[in-house]
Every structure is written in structure tokens, then in C-alpha cells.
Amino acid sequence: MNFILEQIRIGGDRNFAYLLGDRAARAAVVIDPSFHPRLALERARAQGLAITHILNTHGHGDHVNGNGELKRETGARIAAWRGAPLPPDLPLEDGEVLAIGAYQLRVLHVPGHCDDHLLFHLPELKVAITGDLLFVGKIGGTSSESDARREHDSLRRVLAELPAETTVWPGHDYGCRPSSTLALERLTNPFLLAQDIGEFLRLKRDWTAFKAEHGLI
Numbered sequence: 001m002n003f004i005l006e007q008i009r010i011g012g013d014r015n016f017a018y019l020l021g022d023r024a025a026r027a028a029v030v031i032d033p034s035f036h037p038r039l040a041l042e043r044a045r046a047q048g049l050a051i052t053h054i055l056n057t058h059g060h061g062d063h064v065n066g067n068g069e070l071k072r073e074t075g076a077r078i079a080a081w082r083g084a085p086l087p088p089d090l091p092l093e094d095g096e097v098l099a100i101g102a103y104q105l106r107v108l109h110v111p112g113h114c115d116d117h118l119l120f121h122l123p124e125l126k127v128a129i130t131g132d133l134l135f136v137g138k139i140g141g142t143s144s145e146s147d148a149r150r151e152h153d154s155l156r157r158v159l160a161e162l163p164a165e166t167t168v169w170p171g172h173d174y175g176c177r178p179s180s181t182l183a184l185e186r187l188t189n190p191f192l193l194a195q196d197i198g199e200f201l202r203l204k205r206d207w208t209a210f211k212a213e214h215g216l217i
Helices: 037-046 067-074 145-161 182-188 197-205 207-214
Strands: 003-011 015-022 027-031 050-055 077-081 090-092 097-100 103-109 118-122 127-131 167-170
Touching: 003 037, 015 037, 015 097, 015 103, 015 167, 027 037, 027 097, 037 050, 037 067, 050 067, 050 097, 067 077, 103 145, 145 182, 145 197, 197 207
Parallel strands: 027 050, 050 077, 077 090, 127 167
Antiparallel strands: 003 015, 015 027, 097 103, 103 118, 118 127
16 A cells, blocks of 8 residues: 555644655655644654645645644655745645646636635545545635635536545534545535526525524534
């Protein structure tokens, strides 16, 4: 077993960080190190992995807070969307592919929650690190109708391009379980069940009442 995927409870607002690695190559990346990056560093060292890159799904403080400390400890390069609030060492483009040893990590630009949001997809292994785009049973917040429309488009793109069996690994532990699949989210996530943009926008507007009515957490 050479591929490593560890979901790490990293502090903050129930944030998750991720350690993705190739044991044979002894290389790894950390996604969204957040408030306690040393936890990710300890896991990499326990696995005998060198952290080559720090990846950010987006530039919100609860996801990038640990970038500086982890970079100082490892010398890893910070990689994020080319238009991220803090210019990264490695600017990423939509469709770009990063190597983690023998594994290929595809970058999708999925704005909506914020302009610089990325999703990281491992096609061979059917793994998606979805950040704050897609949670278990819900989706990321938006600050305007135009952002909500962009988020809707991003979600539809993900559903169209990624296989249903893709596992979903979100940026926060906000659901009834820590991970999911696209197939399961299609069947259970109210936002993905919305029939059109109008229903999607209404659900965003009335989400608090909807949760109370349906006993959701």
C-alpha cells in the first residue's frame, strides 16, 4: 500500500487538514494546514514522508493559518489559485496536474464560496478534497446571489466531471459523518437535489428554517 490519505482534525471550526502521500516516493503534500500544522507534520514524519507542497483549497484564514509555520519547518512550497489573496509560491491554474510521487492530483477551479476556491481530484483513486465547496449534507456559504450562482455552476461542474463513486473529503466536519461519496451526496444533499437555480437560491435563503424543519444538524 503506497498511497496515503489521512484526514486530520486540525482545530479551528471543526477544520480538516489532509495528508496525501506516496510511501514509495517518500513524498507528501498537506492540504489546508489550518491552526495546528504540527499535527500534520507529526503524521508525515510518522509515515516517513517529506512534505514537498502545502496546498490551499482557498484563502480563508481558517484554512491558511498554518501555512507559514509548516513552510518554515519543511521548506515546502505553498500552492494555491493564481488569484489567491496571498500570492502563493506556486500559482495554480484550472486543469493543472501536480505529482505526488506516482500519483496525479488534478486542480479544478470552483469559485462561489470565494473567488479562489479549488478542488483537488485524484482521478486514479477517485478521491476529491472539496474544501468548503461541498460538505457532507450541505455546501459552503456565499455572500451574494452572484456568488451563489457561481457556486451552483461549480457544483454542477463537479457532478458532471467526477465519477459518482468519487469519495468526498470536505474542509470541515459539518455533517453527520466525516466523509461521503458523490453518489451519496446526489441522493441526500438538499442543495444537490435542487432541480434548478431558483430552487437552489431559495434553499440557500431559507436554509436555517429548512434544517429545523427536517431535523438536520
